[in-house]
Amino acid sequence: xxxxxxxxxxxxxxxxxxxxxxxxxxxxxxxxxxxxxxxxxxxxxxxxxxxxxxxxxxxxxxxxxxxxxxxxxxxxxxxxxxxxxxxxxxxxxxxxxxxxxxxxxxxxxxxxxxxxxxxxxxxxxxxxxxxxxxxxxxxxxxxxxxxxxxxxxxxxxxxxxxxxxxxxxx
Numbered sequence: 001x002x003x004x005x006x007x008x009x010x011x012x013x014x015x016x017x018x019x020x021x022x023x024x025x026x027x028x029x030x031x032x033x034x035x036x037x038x039x040x041x042x043x044x045x046x047x048x049x050x051x052x053x054x055x056x057x058x059x060x061x062x063x064x065x066x067x068x069x070x071x072x073x074x075x076x077x078x079x080x081x082x083x084x085x086x087x088x089x090x091x092x093x094x095x096x097x098x099x100x101x102x103x104x105x106x107x108x109x110x111x112x113x114x115x116x117x118x119x120x121x122x123x124x125x126x127x128x129x130x131x132x133x134x135x136x137x138x139x140x141x142x143x144x145x146x147x148x149x150x151x152x153x154x155x156x157x158x159x160x161x162x163x164x165x166x167x168x169x170x
Contacts, residue, residue, distance in 0.1 A: 011153035013114030016145030032107035039083035063121035069143030076136030114147035
């Protein structure tokens with residue numbers, strides 16, 4: 001798919017069907033995440049594939065934004081593993097995890113699936129349920145599934161600033 005077309009067509013889908021997602025598609029999403037660029041290629045991120053009935057119920061304990069999904073990817077960055085910019089000691093674990101998350105979001109759409117970047121979730125509770133997440137800055141949960149027949153973008157999706165508003169030429 002042409003990238004600009006992909007970028008324009010992808011939207012935050014909030015209505016998913018209960019149709020199971022094929023393992024091959026899950027594997028491709030994870031492969032795309034694995035190829036995401038990170039600072040000094042340190043790859044300070046972790047993905048948690050939440051697909052068991054128990055894991056799905058635990059996700060539902062942390063957010064109401066599940067949109068009918070039975071499959072979730074949680075994305076986190078570990079500051080202890082990340083590159084740190086020497087000029088100001090800026091740790092980029094959150095940036096790296098966000099790059100990975102963006103790859104995931106675009107791969108999902110490219111595979112004919114749908115999702116939305118869920119940022120409103122109780123990360124401390126999720127870390128309590130899954131102690132192996134404790135060292136990670138959990139930045140996103142992606143509910144993944146097939147879009148419902150009547151799913152459509154929010155009207156806000158089509159509101160964009162002009163190029164002149166977002167680019168400063170010097």
